[in-house]
Amino acid sequence: MSRFTLITGASGAIGRAVALKMAAEGKPLFLHYNKSKQDAIFLKEKCETFEVPVFLVMSDLSKKGGADKLFKQLHSPVDTLIYNCGIQHYGFFQDIGEEELYELANLHLLNAMLLTKKLLPAMISNKQGKIVMISSIWGERGAAMEVAYSALKGGLNTFVKSLAKETARSGICVNALAPGVIDTPMMSGFSESDMQALKDEIPAGRFGYAEEAAEAVTFLTSGKASYINGHVLDINGGW
Template identity: 35%
Template structure:
């Protein structure tokens, strides 16, 4: 059954792959982005019909902009939160602005959006919510303390909301990637990257499409009895 899926962070490496796979399977995608409109427009190549993709420009750091989007949002059958960014450095040196931005983009504004669409999702068969969290949300990382904190909040949210919505047949899960070849890791030097790869049993970084495959699985009926679960996709790292 074709679904309407809201993908937050559709222009990022993982979000883009999630959107492309959904479109190729015939689903309608509401593709949220902030500044990377060209990337979202390029997703049209995967659509079978022009109305299959609905671009949605929203600044998740602007509450009024989020409110506007909520008031006009098409009711989705499923939601994927794949957006985000990270910040590296000592916790004591992070600014209030950066802390607020991490909180807004990764958790607070997505939670507000979900709160608005859950009542409608109760009427949809096979409704599902998937967060793309992080290995650091499970284990924590020095020099990425606030990033780890908001990713950990996502995981706690998924476990709690999954229990709350299970009687309504709405499943809530998370994918927890390890090191992945995206813009978030593109700044690593070859030496740093090799050092990380040496720690990963699989011996390499993951690819965005591999994370997207896990998201698609959790959205599908193949995972119909999986709820409140965190699926680690990390090549054996930190298992």
């Protein structure tokens, strides 16, 4: 039986780029979305041109129970998880509401852990599995005005490093990707001058591309990365 790759947040820029690369390599896919149904349908159709099975799954991972709802829609074994969900929150930490903080925690960390927990038994039983969490440069360094986001991504990084130690003997690789500034629609809220100032800070002199992040994810889920475990891979142009 073919084993599937599950990509959460598949309708976003990085998720879409990862899905297309995986489909091109012949991987059956579960593509998760929340609100962007039409984008997900379009992506499904694009991936199916590579003649691979593709199924959509919908769940709001910012809510308690989101991981359980998603897991119940998976009708075939999953041996690769790409957890790509996340939204940024800008503002002073003291201004964030309690409900919003819980939603951020569910989306960035808690449902990532819970979904992994549900997928692990089958991976352990089969002695194979690849897990890649999409983290952030701020999970390693922290950022003013993004305190909650940074803290949760930091927690995700530690989850990756810890879980890798626990599951490596079961043939499971657990890693994370920590992008710097990637040229995605998430940047649309910045002014041209702000974006230029950011580019000036980056040694490479430009933002990264979603396709470059997808290349890194594809590598981490391949046999070429079988001895890379518990690692947070920076992709930030030297920033």
